[in-house]
Amino acid sequence: MNGNIENYKPGEHPDLPPPKNLVGPVAWIRDNLLSSPTNVILTILSVWLLIEVIPPVVEWAFLDAIYTGEDRNECRARGDGACWAFISERFLLFTYGFYPEPERWRVNLSFILLIIAVIPVLYDRVPLRKPGLYFTALFPFIAAYLLVGGDFLGWNLPHVPTEKFGGFMLTLVVGITGIAFSLPLGILLALGRQSRLTIIRVFCVSFIEFIRGVPLITLLFVASTMLSYFLPPGTNFDLLLRVLIMVTLFASGYMAEVIRGGLQAIPKGQTEAADSMGLKYWQSMRLIVLPQALKISIPGIVNTFIGLYKDTTLVIVIGLLDPLGIGRASLSDTKWTGLSNEVYLFVAIFFFISCFAMSRYSLYLERKLETGHKR
Amino acid sequence: MSESAIPQQPQRNPLSRLWNDKEARSVIIQIFAFSCIFAFFFFMVRNAMYNLEAIGKDISLDFLWQPSSYDISQSLIEYNSRSTHFRAMIVGILNTLLVAVSGIILATVIGFLLGVFRLSKNFLINKLAYVYIEYVRNVPVLLHILLVHGLIVHTLPLPKNAVNVADAGFLTNRGFFMPKPSMEPMFWLVIVLFVLGIVFTLWFRRYAKRVQDATGRHYPVFWICTAAIVGIPALAFLVTGMPLAWEIPELKGFNFRGGMVIRPEFIALWLALSLYTAAFIGEIVRAGITAVNWGQTEAAFALGISRNRTLNLVVIPQALRIIVPPLTSQYLNLTKNSSLAIAIGYMDIVATIGGISLNQTGREMECMTIVLMLYLTFSLLISAFMNWYNQRIKLVER
Numbered sequence: 001m002n003g004n005i006e007n008y009k010p011g012e013h014p015d016l017p018p019p020k021n022l023v024g025p026v027a028w029i030r031d032n033l034l035s036s037p038t039n040v041i042l043t044i045l046s047v048w049l050l051i052e053v054i055p056p057v058v059e060w061a062f063l064d065a066i067y068t069g070e071d072r073n074e075c076r077a078r079g080d081g082a083c084w085a086f087i088s089e090r091f092l093l094f095t096y097g098f099y100p101e102p103e104r105w106r107v108n109l110s111f112i113l114l115i116i117a118v119i120p121v122l123y124d125r126v127p128l129r130k131p132g133l134y135f136t137a138l139f140p141f142i143a144a145y146l147l148v149g150g151d152f153l154g155w156n157l158p159h160v161p162t163e164k165f166g167g168f169m170l171t172l173v174v175g176i177t178g179i180a181f182s183l184p185l186g187i188l189l190a191l192g193r194q195s196r197l198t199i200i201r202v203f204c205v206s207f208i209e210f211i212r213g214v215p216l217i218t219l220l221f222v223a224s225t226m227l228s229y230f231l232p233p234g235t236n237f238d239l240l241l242r243v244l245i246m247v248t249l250f251a252s253g254y255m256a257e258v259i260r261g262g263l264q265a266i267p268k269g270q271t272e273a274a275d276s277m278g279l280k281y282w283q284s285m286r287l288i289v290l291p292q293a294l295k296i297s298i299p300g301i302v303n304t305f306i307g308l309y310k311d312t313t314l315v316i317v318i319g320l321l322d323p324l325g326i327g328r329a330s331l332s333d334t335k336w337t338g339l340s341n342e343v344y345l346f347v348a349i350f351f352f353i354s355c356f357a358m359s360r361y362s363l364y365l366e367r368k369l370e371t372g373h374k375r
Numbered sequence: 376m377s378e379s380a381i382p383q384q385p386q387r388n389p390l391s392r393l394w395n396d397k398e399a400r401s402v403i404i405q406i407f408a409f410s411c412i413f414a415f416f417f418f419m420v421r422n423a424m425y426n427l428e429a430i431g432k433d434i435s436l437d438f439l440w441q442p443s444s445y446d447i448s449q450s451l452i453e454y455n456s457r458s459t460h461f462r463a464m465i466v467g468i469l470n471t472l473l474v475a476v477s478g479i480i481l482a483t484v485i486g487f488l489l490g491v492f493r494l495s496k497n498f499l500i501n502k503l504a505y506v507y508i509e510y511v512r513n514v515p516v517l518l519h520i521l522l523v524h525g526l527i528v529h530t531l532p533l534p535k536n537a538v539n540v541a542d543a544g545f546l547t548n549r550g551f552f553m554p555k556p557s558m559e560p561m562f563w564l565v566i567v568l569f570v571l572g573i574v575f576t577l578w579f580r581r582y583a584k585r586v587q588d589a590t591g592r593h594y595p596v597f598w599i600c601t602a603a604i605v606g607i608p609a610l611a612f613l614v615t616g617m618p619l620a621w622e623i624p625e626l627k628g629f630n631f632r633g634g635m636v637i638r639p640e641f642i643a644l645w646l647a648l649s650l651y652t653a654a655f656i657g658e659i660v661r662a663g664i665t666a667v668n669w670g671q672t673e674a675a676f677a678l679g680i681s682r683n684r685t686l687n688l689v690v691i692p693q694a695l696r697i698i699v700p701p702l703t704s705q706y707l708n709l710t711k712n713s714s715l716a717i718a719i720g721y722m723d724i725v726a727t728i729g730g731i732s733l734n735q736t737g738r739e740m741e742c743m744t745i746v747l748m749l750y751l752t753f754s755l756l757i758s759a760f761m762n763w764y765n766q767r768i769k770l771v772e773r
Binding site: 031032033035039042043045046047049050196197198199200203210212213214215216217218221222225226228229230231232233306310311312313314316317324328338340341344345347348351352355356359 | 401404405408409412419420422423425426427429492495496497498499500503509510512513514515516517518521522525526529707711712714715717718725729733739740743746747750751754755
């Protein structure tokens with residue numbers, strides 16, 4: 001400042017830069033990492049943790065890892081990192097299970113159809129959305145036929161028994177069936193729980209409380225051991241179908257509670273207004289109450305979906321071979337013993353990607369449906 | 376435009392009139408629903424009776440009193456293969472309760488820490504907690520259990536080169552061997568003092584709250600209570616000359632003998648369940664604390680209340696109201712998830728009565744019904760307790 005302050009007219013002096021100690025990386029570090037003694041300790045601890053964990057893991061999983069090889073011994077001879085050769089050798093098994101090789105195009109086709117069916121549900125600005133939604137409604141049946149095969153209206157695909165299903169494909173079958181059917185069932189149960197009709201209400205409440213009170217694993221055991229007693233003699237019920245029913249019922253119990261939360265948050269005035277407009281019960285639910293209730297229960301609904309998707313791993317306890325089951329079975333192969341970490345990490349990555357994507361989508365949906373009524 | 380223009384009301388048939396009457400319709404629907412439900416159950420029960428008769432089975436619980444003839448590696452009560460199936464079931468129940476209770480405690484501690492870390496201004500710890508929570512929540516719990524079990528079994532050493540913890544504890548892939556305490560007579564004094572400490576704490580907290588409500592005086596409740604529960608018994612322990620003998624495990628042959636052992640199955644299940652549930656609890660805690668209006672904190676600061684006391688007296692009591700209901704369902708989830716023990720061979724309810732007993736006796740109906748009933752009871756008990764607690768802390772509206 002060499003005394004030429006008067007060169008500026010009043011109010012025209014350019015803004016001075018902020019003090020050096022309030023901006024820039026140094027200030028950021030001071031604010032975010034070292035603002036108090038506790039923070040200093042926490043920072044030191046986290047840095048120590050990162051140094052302890054990241055280099056060994058990176059070394060194990062990437063730098064020292066073996067990507068190709070014949071068996072465990074070859075891996076071990078070439079380094080002590082992860083033996084991904086195991087995973088690459090078994091990759092097809094992890095994907096299709098024991099689905100017969102010449103028929104695997106059917107699984108691929110179903111997967112492509114799945115993507116086509118899901119797009120109109122996920123995004124509302126796509127061409128041909130309306131016919132797309134009809135296709136979505138039909139998709140479960142098309143996929144079921146494609147995967148199982150058999151004779152249908154002159155079409156003839158070789159029959160594939162459901163015991164051959166496995167791997168990621170089985171996860172998708174169980175997960176998507178559960179997701180597709182538990183939402184409508186959950187809505188019905190939630191409405192039933194709120195119903196004026198005592199018998200329906202009591203039935204729904206006891207069903208929901210029972211489902212929520214027992215672990216899924218016990219229900220799966222019931223499906224695999226006990227259910228055949230309750231069916232007419234001679235009925236042979238496919239195990240996968242039994243599992244699908246149980247998983248759907250299980251998820252619908254939780255779904256019902258999530259949706260009930262949404263229904264309870266809708267002011268009574270909405271139903272009363274619908275009544276005074278002369279709307280019937282189902283009309284008022286479909287046009288007035290449910291759209292609002294479902295919108296506010298989206299986070300919960302997606303959480304239930306994610307929970308259901310993760311719970312599909314439990315089918316291994318009754319002998320179905322989902323990726324985890326395939327992995328465990330592969331581990332008992334003498335060629336590849338002791339590689340459990342690789343297998344579990346691989347399966348974990350698969351689940352992480354799918355579930356993380358679902359939760360991100362739910363955030364996107366919440367933002368999209370936000371109509372600014374939030375207080 | 377004359378009266379005759381009004382159309383004649385058509386004679387409506389009585390059935391449709393009945394249907395258009397709200398009360399009558401609800402009765403009709405209910406009767407219909409009831410008959411459907413009844414028919415469904417009747418059909419199932421009749422099938423079950425017919426099927427059971429066809430293979431010559433009856434329904435009876437007598438098998439519970441027959442010897443089980445299988446061993447259980449970790450049991451809290453006396454048990455051997457000559458004990459009855461009923462006793463095996465009790466062992467299973469106790470094992471489930473053990474892992475559920477210890478899991479709930481650890482999950483709560485880690486979960487609250489995670490929640491606080493997620494709210495921390497410290498960039499590193501915040502992001503670390505975020506990454507941890509996202510990873511754990513998006514991977515199935517069964518995978519966590521198997522992963523932790525695999526890590527323990529494959530990375531921990533064999534007993535002969537065990538990790539030595541202060542010459543008393545030994546970490547091996549067969550479990551964690553610890554000294555086993557055996558009490559000498561004077562130890563009772565310590566126990567009595569400990570119980571008295573808890574009673575004192577219960578009373579003192581209410582007293583302190585009363586005093587504070589009436590006069591505004593604040594006692595250092597936490598320190599006084601810690602002294603009463605931990606300090607005084609510890610002092611008594613030292614004064615009476617440490618009346619506790621330790622039996623230290625020793626390596627004999629291929630394994631350790633003596634002392635106490637925590638099996639790898641228990642450790643794996645306990646750690647995996649706690650770490651998994653903790654991630655959910657962390658998010659619940661974070662949501663609960665963020666939901667308390669910032670104005671509350673500012674008001675407390677404006678009144679000159681210190682930071683810690685603001686947290687203790689203003690923020691946490693309000694946050695707890697939001698946290699408790701979802702926390703309950705996490706506790707329930709943990710208890711129910713403990714049934715995954717069967718995947719790694721920890722002997723809980725499902726593995727004992729619903730697993731080996733079922734396979735040995737072939738009584739699917741009875742065993743599965745018992746298992747379902749037990750879990751229902753646990754769930755109802757936990758929710759009853761948490762509802763009671765929720766009642767106590769919920770907002771008293773004027």
